[in-house]
Amino acid sequence: MKLLFINPNISESVSALIRAEAVRSASPGTEIDVATASSGVAYIETRFEALLGAHAAAQIAAERHERADAIVVAAFGDPGLMALREVLPSPVTGLTEAALASACLLGRRFSIVAISQRIRAWYAETVDAYGLGSRLASIRGLDAALPDIGAVQGTQGERLVQLALHCVQHDGADVIVLAGAPLAGLARDVADRIPVPVVDGVSSAVRHAETLVRMRAGKARAGSFAPPPAKAHQGLSPEIARLLARAHGGGLMQD
Amino acid sequence: MKLLFINPNISESVSALIRAEAVRSASPGTEIDVATASSGVAYIETRFEALLGAHAAAQIAAERHERADAIVVAAFGDPGLMALREVLPSPVTGLTEAALASACLLGRRFSIVAISQRIRAWYAETVDAYGLGSRLASIRGLDAALPDIGAVQGTQGERLVQLALHCVQHDGADVIVLAGAPLAGLARDVADRIPVPVVDGVSSAVRHAETLVRMRAGKARAGSFAPPPAKAHQGLSPEIARLLARAHGGGLMQD
Amino acid sequence: MKLLFINPNISESVSALIRAEAVRSASPGTEIDVATASSGVAYIETRFEALLGAHAAAQIAAERHERADAIVVAAFGDPGLMALREVLPSPVTGLTEAALASACLLGRRFSIVAISQRIRAWYAETVDAYGLGSRLASIRGLDAALPDIGAVQGTQGERLVQLALHCVQHDGADVIVLAGAPLAGLARDVADRIPVPVVDGVSSAVRHAETLVRMRAGKARAGSFAPPPAKAHQGLSPEIARLLARAHGGGLMQD
C-alpha cells in the first residue's frame, strides 16, 4: 500500500518530520511518499495561508494521486481536504480529521496544543466545521516567535508539555492532541509526562488512511462527495483539468 | 466610491448579470467594477470548484484591490472571503454573507432557493460556517440541467418562484434568498409573486459594501483577521507576494 | 428618506446622543426623527425594563410610523423589534440587530462592551434569540454606578476602552460592539485605540435602515411576520387599534 502525504507548505524540514513519523507508524508493507508544496508559506496559521495551501495541495494531488492508494493532507487544519475528497478516486484524510478521529476513540473531550496563538482561531473553526465543537475542551498555543519551524520540538518541547498539563488540570481534557505537522512525532517523546492519552496527527493519519484503504468502502457516486458535475472550465493546470475530466468521465473545455 | 466585484468563475454572461444588478443597486457616486476569473469553472456547485474559485478570487484581489474601496466575492458560497478579509486592507464581503445579513434584518428564518440539487450541501455548510444554521428554514434547488448558466433566469424563472412558494408554505420561511450570481436581479422581477421579502445577493452586497466603506470601522491589526504574520514564502504570484508583503510591512522571501 | 428612531426610555439626554450620531451617519437626503418614550425608565438593563420599553416603543410606532420610511428601536436589546416587524408596513430594525449585522460583515467573533454588569444577561439572551451565540466572544460591562446616563461616555470612556482591549486580547474578539444608546457615537472617538473594527449601534442602524428602504424587499403577507390575523380586541390605545386594523385591513372591535 502506498500513502501520499502532501505537505501544503514549503518547509522541507517539516516534510522530513512528517516522513519520519509516518514511516515509524506505518504497518509492514505500507510505503510512505511525502510531497512538499513548491509554492506557499513556511507554515499555515491563518485562513489566507490555508487558501494558498489548499490550492497547492490540489495541484500536488492532481499530479501524483494515481501513484497512491490514499492521500493525506499533511497540515493541521486540513486545507482542501473536503474538496479533494470529492474529486479524487481514492480515500483522503488530513492531520486534523485523523487526529480528532483518534481522540474521539480515546476519550470524550480533547484539547489541542498548538504552535502559536494566532493559529487557534483557524483550528477552532476547523473543529467546528467537523461538527466536533462539543468535544473540544480548549486550544492552547505557544506565544513565542518560531524562526525555525522545523526545530520547534527542540526549542519549545518543554513549554508544549506545560500547556498540555494545563489543559488536563484546568480545561477538562481527557485527551491531548499535539497539533501541526511541525510537532509530528513529539507525542512519542512526551506521552509519559502527560497523564492522559496523547494523539499525533501524522501517525493517526497513517493508521486511518490504511484503514480506509482496507475497508474498501467505495467512492461516492452520488451525494455531496460525488465528483463535481461535468461543466465548462478554462485556465486550469493540465493536471487539474485531467483530474476533473477523469472524475466525471469526460468534461467540457470552453473555448 | 469604487466597488470591485470578483466573479470567481469564468462565465462572462454571469459577470454581465452581476454588473447590471450592481449598477442598478448602487448609490449615486458608487462605481462598479466587475472582474471575471481567467481560470476556473462555469459556475461553482461543489467544494472542489469552490477551492478553484477561491484561488482565482485571491489572484484577482491581489491584482486589483488597490483600485477599489471595497471588494465583493461575487459567487454564492463566498469562496475565499474570510481569507481575503485577513489580507486585504479594505472591507470585503460576499454574496452569501451579504444576502444573509439582509435576510436577518427582514425576518427570523430564511430559505435559500438555488440553481441545482448538488449545490445544496455546500450552501448548507456555508450557512453553518457563518453560525446561522438556526435561522435557515430550508434550501431548495432546481433539478434541471443548466447548459447555459447565463440564461437560467429566463428558462427556470417560473420553477424558481414555485420553489420559493413551497419554502414559504411548507418550510416556515419568513424571507426568501434567491441564491447565486446567475440569479442576480431576479428578485426584482418576481418579488410581487412571493408573499415574503425576497433578497438578492448582488444588491445586498452593493449596499452592505457601501455601508462598510462609510462606517470606517477600521482594518483589524490584532485578532484572527489581522494580516498573516510575516514568514518565509516562495512560488507565489508576484501580486500575491506583494499583497502579503504589504499586509505585514515587509515579508521574507525564502531562497 | 425619513428614519424614525424610537428611544424606548425616558432619557432626553440619550435621545440627543442618538440624534447626533444618526445625523452624522445618515446619507445625504436622509432625515432623522427621534422620539423619546413618555413612560418608562432611564435606561434598560433588565427583562422587566425591556417589557416596559417594548410597550412604549409600540405606542410611539403606532403614533408616528406613517411619517417614516423605516423605524429603528433605539435601545440595545431591541425591545419590541420582532413584534413591530409583524405589524408595521415599513421596515424596522434595532440597535442590536443592526450592530450585529455590521459585526458579522467585519469578522467572525464579536465582543459586546456594555454599560453595566447587570445588563449582560439580557444582552446574552438577545444575541441567542438572534441565533448568533456561536459568534459571540464575550460580553463585558462597567461595574460603576451611572447616576447620569447621558454622561457615561465622558466619565467612563477610558474604562470602556480597557474593556474592549481585554476582549481582543483574552476573549478572541475580531470585532468590538460598543453597546447601548448611551454610547452612541463613542466608536468614532476610540476606534484608533482599539486594534480591531469597532461597531456602533446607531450608525449601523442608520445604514441598514437606509438599505432596507432602498432594497424594497417587500412586507411579509405570509409567514410569521405577516400582520397579526384579524380578531377581537379591546382596551387598546386608539393608535394601536388603528395599526392593527390597518395591518389586516379591517379588524373586529369586541363589544
Next chain:
Amino acid sequence: MKLLFINPNISESVSALIRAEAVRSASPGTEIDVATASSGVAYIETRFEALLGAHAAAQIAAERHERADAIVVAAFGDPGLMALREVLPSPVTGLTEAALASACLLGRRFSIVAISQRIRAWYAETVDAYGLGSRLASIRGLDAALPDIGAVQGTQGERLVQLALHCVQHDGADVIVLAGAPLAGLARDVADRIPVPVVDGVSSAVRHAETLVRMRAGKARAGSFAPPPAKAHQGLSPEIARLLARAHGGGLMQD
C-alpha cells in the same frame, strides 16, 4: 395557598376554562384566582399580540400579586414571564414553562399540538428561548378559523387528537403537550385515545406553582433575576411604579 392565574387576553370564556381546570387540579387548600386582561386581543398567536399581552399581564400582576402566593401567566408562550420573575417577590411560572417541565419529567421528546398554523413560529421561539429545542419533536396546529375561541375544544377536539397521533407516529414524540389556554382541560378527555402521556398547561402550572411555594427556594437578590436596579422612571401606572419601588426598596421618581 392562593394562586393567581393571569389571562393576558380579553376572552372571559377562556378564563372560565382556565379556572375550571385549575380548580380541578389544585391540591386541597389551594385557592385559584383568575384575572382577565382588560386590554388586548382574543387570543395570542403572534409576537405583537404577545407584546400586548405581556404588558397587560404586568399591569395585572402589579395590581394583584400581593394577594397571591404564586402567579401564573396563563397563556401559552408565557408573555412577560421572565420579566415578572425579576420584579415580583413571589414565584411566577407560565403555561409553556410549566407544561414543558411536566413533559421533560415524562419522556425525552415532546410535540406541541396547537390551535393554529400561525402560532407555531412563536411557540418554536418560546421553546428555543427555554433552551429546550433539542427536546422538541414537532409543533402541529389546526388550520381552521376559530371564530369562538372558547369553544375550540368542542368543535376541533377530534382534529386535535388526530394531530397528536400524527406527532407520535411520524415525529417521534414521547409526550404530547396540548398547548394554549383555550385547550385547558382537554387532556383529561382525550388522554386514553393517545398512546403517550398527554400534558396540559393549566394543571401543570397549578402543580408546579404549588411546588414553588412549598419549596421556599427564595427570591433572587443577585444575578439576572434580582429586582431591577433603582433608577429614574416616569409615566408608569401607579401599580407598576409601586412594584418597582417595592422591588428595590425605594426607587427614584424623575421630575
Next chain:
Amino acid sequence: MKLLFINPNISESVSALIRAEAVRSASPGTEIDVATASSGVAYIETRFEALLGAHAAAQIAAERHERADAIVVAAFGDPGLMALREVLPSPVTGLTEAALASACLLGRRFSIVAISQRIRAWYAETVDAYGLGSRLASIRGLDAALPDIGAVQGTQGERLVQLALHCVQHDGADVIVLAGAPLAGLARDVADRIPVPVVDGVSSAVRHAETLVRMRAGKARAGSFAPPPAKAHQGLSPEIARLLARAHGGGLMQD
C-alpha cells in the same frame, strides 16, 4: 400515596439523609420508602460506578415497584432513570432531573455545586443528555477527600457555600443546585446565605413525583418509552424477568 426512593449506592448513612429530607418535603398523606443498594459503591462519581448503580437500581425497582405509586432514582446523575421509565408502569424521576426541573422554574441559568472534582464530567454529561446544556452556568466541586460520605454536610458545608457564592458572582448563575444525595437537606440550612434560589434534589424529587402521580398523564404505550418489545431473554433475575414479562404482557423465555 407511596414514593419509593432507590439509593443505588450502599451507604446507609446517605439513605438516612435522603429519608429525612424526603419526609420533611412530602405532602400530607405521602409515605416515603427508601431502599439501599445491596451491591455497589459508597457514592457514584464516575461512569463505571453509575453503570453499577443503574443495575442495582433496576433490581430494586423490579423487586419493589409494585408497592409504590412513583419511583425516584436517588442519586444525582440518575443512573438507570431513562431505562426504568420504559419498563415501569408507574412514573419515575431522579434527583438530577427533578432538581433541574425546579431550577428551570426558578431562573434561566443554574450552577451545580458538587461533592468532588471528579464528579463534574459525569454531571456535565447528564445535563447535556437532558438537552439543558445551554442553561448550565457552571459546575463546581469540592477538592477534599471524603472519607465519611454521610458527614460531608458537616465537614464541608462552609466550603460548599463559598462555591455557590462563586457561581453567582462569577459564573452568571441565577439558581444554585446543591447536587448529590449526600447533600440532601443542606439547601434548607444555607439558603439564606446564598442570594439566589437554592434547589435540593431530594425535595424536588418528592414534589415532582407527587405531581406525576396526581397528573395521571398515562404510561407510554407507543414511542420510545413504551415497554421493551417482547423477545427472548435468559439469565435475568426472576424479578427483572417478571418486570419484562409484565411490561409486555407475556415475554419469551429462551431455552
Next chain:
Amino acid sequence: MKLLFINPNISESVSALIRAEAVRSASPGTEIDVATASSGVAYIETRFEALLGAHAAAQIAAERHERADAIVVAAFGDPGLMALREVLPSPVTGLTEAALASACLLGRRFSIVAISQRIRAWYAETVDAYGLGSRLASIRGLDAALPDIGAVQGTQGERLVQLALHCVQHDGADVIVLAGAPLAGLARDVADRIPVPVVDGVSSAVRHAETLVRMRAGKARAGSFAPPPAKAHQGLSPEIARLLARAHGGGLMQD
C-alpha cells in the same frame, strides 16, 4: 494482537456473525475472541435492554480483559463503553463509536440504517451523546418483526438496501452506516448497489481497535477517564471487585 469482542446479548447466532466479519477484517496476526452474554435479551432496542447489556458487558470485560490487547463492545449503541473505558487498562471501543469514526473519515453527513423502528430513538441518543448530531442525516429502520435475529440479513437484505438508497436520495447522506451486530458483514455484499461509501460496525471496530493498540496513546491517569477513585464497595462480583481494585491499586472492602 488479541481483540475481545463482547456481544452483550444472548444470541449465539449474532456472535457468529460478529466473529465471521471480524476475522475477515483483521490484519495478519490479529486474533479475534468473541464472548456472548450469559444473561440478557436477544438483541437490544431500548434503553432498559441497554442497561442489561451494559452490566453483562462489564462482567465479561472483568472476567476476560486480561487476555486481550483491546476490547470491543459489540452491539450498536455501545452499552457500557464509556464506563469500561474508565476502568479497563487497555483500549476499548464499540460498534457505534467505531462506525461513526469511519463514517466521519469518508464524508460529512451519514445515515444509519437499522433493524427496527423502535431502535431509532436509542441510536439517535447515542449519536447525540457522541456530539455528532450535526453530522447525522437520518436514521431509518425496518418495520418488520424479526423472529430470528441471526437471519435478518437474508430475510431483510433487499429492504435494507432500499432504505439506504432512500437516505442518499432524500436525506442528504454522504455515507451509509449499516447498524447493529446482526448486520455484521452485510456491507460487503451490498456496497456496489449503494452509490456512497457503506460502513460496517464490526470491521470498523476491528480496524480502529488495532489502531488504538498500535498507537500506544496511553491509559488516562487523570481526567474523567482515569480509573474510579478507591472507595468502599460491597456485593460486587469477584471479577468486578478485582477490576476496581486493580484499577486503583488497592480499594477498600466495606464490612
